[in-house]
Amino acid sequence: MAKYLLASASGASFLCLINGLLPIQALANVVPTEQKLLLNAPQKSAIVNNKIPNQLNKFNQVTLPKTAETGLIVANDSPAASPTIQDKQESQDSSHPQGLQTSDNNDSPQVTSVSQFSDVQPTDWAFQALQSLVERYGCIAGYPNSTYRGNRAMTRYEFAAGLNACLERVNELIATATSDLVKKEDLATLQKLQEDFAAELATLRGRVDALEARTAELEANQFSTTTKLNGEVIIAGIGATGGAPNQGDPNIILVNRVRLNLTTSFTGKDLLITGLQAYNFLGGVDGSGSLQRGLGLASDLLTASSARTSFEPLFPGLDVKTLSDQAANSVQLYKLLYVFPVADKLTLFAGTAAEATDAFPAITPFYGEGQESISRFAGLNPVARVSGGTSGTGLASAAGFIFNISPQLDLRALYGSVNANIPQEAGEIVPGVSNTPLGAGVFGGSSVVSAQLTFKPTSSIDVGLNYAHSYHEINILGTGLIRDDIGALAGVPLGTPVSLNSVGGTVTWRFSPKVALSGYGAAMFVDDSSDAVNASTTFTSWMVGLHFNDLFKSGNNAGLLFGQPLFRSDAGGTAQLAPDGVNRATPYHLEAYYRLKLTDNISITPGAFVLFNPEGDSRNETTTVGVLRTTFTF
Template identity: 75%
Template sequence: MAKHLLVPAGGVGFLWLIVGLSPVQALSNLEIADQNVAISQHVDSYEKLDFHKGNLGNTISRELLIANESQKDFSSANQQQKSENVELDFANNSSQPIIPQSANLSQPLDELAQVTSVSQLSDVQPTDWAFQALQSLVERYGCIAGYPNLTYRGNRAMTRYEFAAGLNACLDRINELIATATADLVKKEDLVTLQKLQEQFTAELGTLRGRVDAVEARTAELEANQFSTTTKLNGEVILAGIGATGGAPDRGDPNIILVNRVRLNLTTSFTGKDLLITGLQSYNFLGGADGQGSLQESLGLASPILSASSARTSFEPQFPGINVKNLSSVGANSVEIYKLLYIFPVAEKLTLFAGTAAETSDAFPVITPFYGEGQESISRFGGLNPVVRVSGGTSGTGLASAAGFIFNISPNLDLRALYGSVNANLPQKSPNEALPGVSTTPLGAGLFSGSSVVAAQLTFKPSSDLDIGLNYAHSYHEINILGTGLIRDDIGALGGVAAGTPVALNSVGGTMTWRFSPKIALSGYGAAMFVDDSSNSVNASTTFTSWMVGVHFKDLFKSGNNAGIIFGQPLYRSDASGSAQLGENRATPYHLEAYYRVKLNDNISITPGAFILFNPEGNSTNETTTVGVLRTTFTF
C-alpha cells in the first residue's frame, strides 16, 4: 500500500494501527505496570545518595547524596542533580551520608493515561499518512495511550509481546464500552477482527496478564511489608581486629584489640524531592578526656588530652569516649544520634541543607577513591584531604549544627559551601574550668559566638577521567586546636602557647583523581593550614602542611575486590613565628599504607591492611610504628 493512502477507520484500520505500521503505537498495560514498579523503586532508592559520592549520598555520600557508589562519577551525579532527583547510596557507606542532588522523580502515572485527542501526541501530525485512522480510533474507542513525554513513537518496530499488550489494552476498553451498554460504538466487523486477533495471540496475552498479575502481587506484598511509605532503613556494622607495634621509646607494644561500630540510617522523603537523614550509631572505642584505653595512648603517640594521633584508623570517632561539647563521658556502645540533616531543592540548580548533627564531609563530593570508612582506606590519613577534616569536619559523631547550599553551575562544575557551629544548643559558656583557661564547654556556646567553621569546595571535571576538588575553610576555635584528629599536635596547634588561647585558621587544599584506565586510578592531595592567635595577649602563628599520593585498583583479581597503596606526609608543623614553637627532635613524618578489600557478597566484605608511620608525630625519637587492621563490614 502506498504511504499516501489513508487507512480506513474500520477493523482493517485498527489492525494496521495496532501492528505498528502507523506513526503511532499503543502503550501496553504491562509497560504501565513496569513503570509503576520503576517509580516505586525510584522512591525507594534514597539509600543510594554521594552528600558526595557526598557523605549526603552517598549520604548530601556516602552518606547524603551514598558513592562507592559514594564515589560515583561526578558528571553523572551532576546530571542527576540537574534532573532534580534525590538519591542516596549507603551501599558502601552507612559511614558516609551524602548530600544528594535534587531532582524530580519519574513522571507520575496520570501522564500515562489514554489520550482523548490525537493533538495531545507531540509526534503525530495531521499530515501523517495514518492520522485520520488514528483519530477515528481514539475518538471511538479511546484505547491509544502515549508515552510519559506525550509521544507515540509509531515508527518504532514492535515485538509480538508489545502487540499483545496493545491488543490487551483495546480489549479492556471495548469490554468497558460493552459493559456500559453504549449503543453502536463497537462495530461488528471490529469485534470479529478483535476475536481473530485474540485467538491468534492467546499465548502472548496469557503471558502478559500473568506478568501483570505477578507485578501487582509483588507490589501488594511490598506495600504490606515495607518499613514505611516514606522512610528507608539501612545500616552498616564494622567489626575489626587492630594490632600495633612501635610507638614512643618508653612504651611496650599494646595488645591486639577487637572493636566495633554500628550505624543505622533512616532516610525519609516527604515530597519526593527532599530528604531527611536520621543516623544512629554506637561504638566501643575508648579514649575519654585523657585518652586512656585508646590504642594511640598505649603507643605513647597520642596528645595528652583527647587522644589525637596519626595512628588512628578510618572508622574510629575523632573524640572516642567523650562528648567534646561539654566533656561528659560516653560509655562503650552507647547509642547516639550522629546524623540529623534535612536537604531540599529550591531551584533547578540550587539545593539547601541544614541540620543539628552534620559534618563538612556530608556536603562535599569525595574526589579520592580511598574514602570509605567501612570499605576502603583503613587509616584516617588516607581517606580525605585534611582541609575537609579541620574543625571537627569529620568527627564521626555529627559534631556541628550546619547549614549550606549546593550550586550546580554546570554538568562539570559544582560549588558547595556551609557554615557550622559546634555548641549551637548552648546559651552560654560554662564558668567552670577543666584546665587553666579552658572551660568545661571548651568549644564555646551559641550559634555564632562559639567555635565555628565556614568551608567551601569547588569541584570540577575537565574530562571524563579527571576529577579535581579545591577546598577552603576559615575556622575559629575557643581553644588552641586544629580539630582534625590527624596528629598529636592537633591539640596545641600553636606549640608552646597555652591551651586556652583562641585561634583562627585559614586552610587551603586540593585533591585530584586521574583514572588512566577503567580499573586503575592515581589520586593525591595537598593541604596547608595557617594558624594564628586570635587573642590580644599573644602574638603567634604556625603553618602545617600535608600531602598524599596513591594508586587505587578496582576489581583486582576478582570483580568487587578493591585495593590501594598510599604514601604521603601527615600534617607537619613546617613553620612557626612569634611565641609559637616548632618543637624538639623534629623529623618529617611519612605514612605508607596498603589494603585489599575482599567482597564476599553484596553485603559482606573483609579488608586486611596495614600502615607504617616513619618518624611518627614528627618526632625522630619515636620508633617506626606499624598498625595492622583486619576489618569486616556488613551492610544491609
C-alpha cells in the same frame, strides 16, 4: 490497570499495531520485552554527600546515607556506612526507564491531538489511523518527550496489553451511552482479535493478578512506606609496634563499630537521614585505653594522633561538647539531617548532627571507612576534616546548599556550629578552658564555614577545591590527624582562641578502567584570636597514591599511597615551630591495603601503614600499624 494506552477503532489501526507502529504502554511495568522488564519507576528528582539532580554523592557519602550513604549527597560499590546527600543525588539521576509514560501518570498529560507528537507527520502512511485513535478515542499517550516512535518493535505480549486496553476503552464507551462512536465493523475486528489472542490475554491477566497479590503482601509486611533501613558492621583487629622511645608495644586489640541508618522521603524528592551508632573504641579526656596512648603518640588531652584508623571517631569515649564520658557500645545519634530541593539546580540541607563529608563528595577513591583505606590520613583532604568536619559522631549542627551549576560543575557550602544546643558556657576547668570547651550557642561558640567546588573537566578526571574558615574557642585544629592538633599554636596556652583559614585541592585521574592516580594538597593558616598574644602557624600536608579496582578478582580493590601528614612549616610571633623537647623532622606516611569481597555484603581488608618520624619527632621510632578489618553491610 493503566488505561487509555492503546485502543483501535478500525482494522487499519490494528494493522498499524501489528506492524509495530503503535507503542504499547499498558502494563509496561509487568510486560517482559526481549531486552528487559519495563519498570514504571516513580518520578524522581534531584536533591546529592553525597551523593538535587546530579548530586546526592555524599552525606557520608548523607552520601544518603551512600546511603545516602543523602551527599549532603561520593560513591562505593557497596552500601554506604552512612547515607549522604550525594547518594540521594546519584539515585535520582535516573528518572523513568526507557518506555512510554502511562496516561495514569499525573506528570504526563493526556494527548488530545496527533499534532502533539513531534515525530508524526501528515505524510506518514498511518497518520489517519493514529489521528482516529488519538482524537476520536483519546487512548494514546506517547513518550515523555512528546515523541511517538512508531517504528519501535513490539512483542505479542505488548500487543495483547494494548488489545486489552482497547477492549476496556470500548466497554467504557458503551457503558457511558456513547456506543454510536463504535462502529459495527470495529467491534467485529475486536472480537476476532480477542479470539486470536485469547491465550495471551489470559496470561496477561494472570500475571496482573499475581503481581497485585505480591504487591499487597509486600505492602503489608514492609518496614515502612516512607523509610528504608540499611546498616554497616565493622569488626577489626589492630596491632602496632614502634611509637615513642622507651615505650612498650601495645597489645593487639579487637574493636567494633555498628551503624544503622534510616532514610526517609516524604515527597519522593526530599530525604531525612537518621543515623544511630555504637562502638567500643576507648579514649576519654586523657585518651586512656586508646591504641595511640599505648604507642605514646597521642596528645596529652584526647587522642589526636597520626596513628588513627579510618573507622574510629575523632573523640572516642567522650562527648567533647561537655567533656562527659561515654561508655563503650553505648548508642549514639550520629546523623540527623534533612535534604530538600528548592529548584531544579538548588538543594538545601540542615540538621543537628552533620559533617562536612555529608555534603562534599570524596574525590579520592581511598575514602570509605569500612571498605577502602585503613588510616584516617588517606581518606580525605585534611581541609574537609578541620573543625570536626569528619568527627564520626555528627558533632556539628549545620545548614547549607548544593548548587548544580552544570553536569560537570557544582558548588557546595555549609555553616556548622559545634555547641549550637548549649545556651551558656560552663565554668573554667583550667585557665581559658571551660567545661564546654567549644563554646555555646549557634553563633557564639566554635564554628566553621566550609565550601567545595567540584568539577570534571573530562570523564576520567575529578577535581575538588576546598576552603574553610574556622573559629575555635581553644587552641586546636579539630582534625584528629596529628598529636599537634591539640595545641595548634605551639608554646601558646590551650585556652587561647584561634581562627583558621584552610585551603586544599584533590585530584583523581582514572587513566585506565581499573587504575586511578589520586592525590591531595592542603595548607592551614592558624592565627590567635585574642589580644593577649600575637602568634601564627602554617600546617601543610600532601598525599599521592594508586587505587586498583577488580585486582586479581572482580570486586576486590587495593590501594598503595604515600604522603606527608600535617606538619608545621612556618611559625610567627610567639608561636614555636615545635613544642619544647621535640627533635623536629618531616613525618611521612606509607600505606597499603587489599579488600577481598567475599559476597555482596561481606568484605575483609588486611592492610598496614608505616609512620616515619611519627608526629614530626625524630626521637620517635618508625611505627607500623596493622589492621584486619571485616565489614558487613545490609
